[in-house]
Amino acid sequence: MSDVTTAGAAEQAPLLFSGCQIRSVRSKNRIVVSPMCQYMSVDGGPVDWHLVHLGRFAIGGAGIIFCEETAIEPDGRKSHHCAGIYTDEHVAAYRRITDFLHSLGAVPAIQLGHAGRKGSVGGAMAGWPPLTAADATHGEPPWQTISSSPVAAGPNFPPPIALDETGIRSTLEAWSQAARRSLEAGFDICEIHAAHGYLIHQFLSPLANRRTDAYGGSREGRMRYAFEVVEAVRKEWPADKPLFFRCASVDGRGGAWGIEDTVILAKGLAERGVDVLDCTSGGMGGTSDMAPSPRVPGHQVAYADIVRREAGIHTMAVGLITTPSQAEDILRSGAADLVAMARELMYNADWPAHAARELGVPDYLSVFPPAYSFRLRRRNEYNDLYPPGSETVVPLSATQSVPYEWPAEFLQPLGNGKRPLGR
Ligand SMILES: Cc1cc2nc3c(=O)[nH]c(=O)nc-3n(C[C@H](O)[C@H](O)[C@H](O)COP(=O)(O)O)c2cc1C
Structure with missing residues (x-):
């Protein structure tokens, strides 16, 4: 297990607000903004929306702020509006954002991904419909997707092309180059997205992977691509910077990949330089007896807990974590080292400051930047007057x-x- 240390945490002080060191990177607290696709990118690059969207989390006091899933190559996007970091021209645009997040004391993090057979679709608000030739008329032509095997993502999806050895090498090079650009763009944490039914998950799960070569068949074969991606990213991502890995702890409805598979995967990832397993689930459907993870508060915390205990790797819990005491209890129970939140932070980007007050942090307003905390402290002085x-x-x-x-x-x-x- 690599080093995640608490810094300056008194026994009774909330763990959520204890500093956290992973390799050379220090986060001021354990609140993580989980990646959230915005479908607002232009040719893969971020725009003002992203600066404001991510910037408000930094003002609100989150410790680590993840950009949305960012494709390693153009065809690795889901839609034409998804984010990417596949040309050197993207670097400066992301640098503007990372500089701003750094200036507010947040740790900028990037999630690298490839949608594989789930690519070439319209936006989320339209329900991710597969693009057709008709979409070319408004500038959004479909593209040929790739995967581990020529198995379509769903009933209306065209079949992807199965990657051959050359195709696999080419994607590995794209993962490396995306990691290099992420570093140049100023990100401190890199996460590999291997969940939600996307390309790496398409290699891991036997529901999508029907290969008979060294990248398929046994669990070892199906894990090979994931391990090679980690090695390709680590080649460019420096040893002093943390590497996270988002896994589907279980496939989801009708899935075949279970938590025992994730524990074995996690051990192999740790050996290859992954620091934190980000334990989500789902995204891969099929036919088996596995039920979907029920959407109840903290429904995926058990996955983080099992992986942390059994694989000896640090974990991040995510999924319907909404209240300060819930987040604090997850850390206190030892189920996870970090707590990631998406929708609750979208609803209330200042959640960290409110959580600090609720958990009894004495100077909870210091969670905000001085331009806010200075005035808010003055307002509180009226209480005494x-x-x-x-x-x-x-x-x-x-x-x-x-x-x-x-x-x-x-x-x-x-x-x-x-x-x-x-x-
Ligand atoms: C708007 C939105 C976009 C999302 N985009 C991504 C993404 O880019 N990558 C990813 O791994 N998960 C994505 N997710 C999933 C979240 O990161 C998170 O795992 C999920 O929403 C559960 O956390 P929550 O209950 O705190 O929202 C997205 C979720 C939302 C709500």
Whole structure:
């Protein structure tokens, strides 16, 4: 297991806000923005939307901020609007974002991916329909997808081409080059996306992988491509920088890849320089008795827990984690080293600052950048100047005033014993 250390954490201080060191990279807390596709890229490159979208998480105080899945080659995107880092021209555009995140004390992270047979589709809001020749008329022609085997992703999907040895080498080179560009673009953490039914998952799961050569058949054969991708990325990704790996801990509805497979995979990944397993699930359908992971709070935490204990690798828990005490309990229980969140942070990008208050961090406003915390601290000083219920008048002129009525809600403590902010 590589080194993840807590720094400056008093025994009772919330673990969520304890610093965390992985290789040479230090995060100020354990709150991670999980990758979120935006379908807003232009020719793969990020635009102002991405700066603002990711920047608001940095202002809100998240420690590690992942960009969305970023394709290693143009055909590795899902749609024409997906992100990529497949030309050197992309580097400067991402650098603008990483510089901004760094300036706010956040750790910028990139998730590299290849959609494989799930590529060549329209956007998420349209339900990812496979592109057809008709889409070419509005500038979005379909493309030939690739996979481990010529097995279509679903009933309406055209079959992909199975990668031969030369094709595999070519994608491995693209993974390497994408890792090199990610470093040049200023990212501190690189994650390999091997989940959600995308290319690496298409090699791992026997539902998609029907190969009879060295990349298929046994679990060892099916894991080979994943291991080669890790080696290709590690070749360019420096030894002092953390490498994460997002795995489908279990395939999902009707799947065939289970947690025992993930534990074996995780051990092999750790030997090859992966630091953290990001434990998600699903994305690969088929026919077996496996049920989908139920969408209940923290439904994937058990996967992170098992992998951490049985494979001896650090893990990141993700999936319907929404409350501060839930996140804190996950860390305290030892199920995971980091907590990743997507939708709750989209709903409330300032969640880390609110969580710090709820978990009793004394100077919780310091989670914000000084431009915010300075003013917010001043606002809190009014609490001392004007205790709730104190007799107060509002001046109208030098000689006139009207009495002030305290709104009832400011006189009642909240459920957590605190009074509402904003006085
Ligand atoms: C808008 C959106 C886009 C997403 N895009 C990605 C992605 O690019 N890569 C990925 O691995 N997961 C992606 N996910 C999944 C999230 O990273 C996360 O695993 C999932 O939403 C569960 O976490 P949550 O319950 O906190 O939202 C996306 C989720 C959302 C809501």
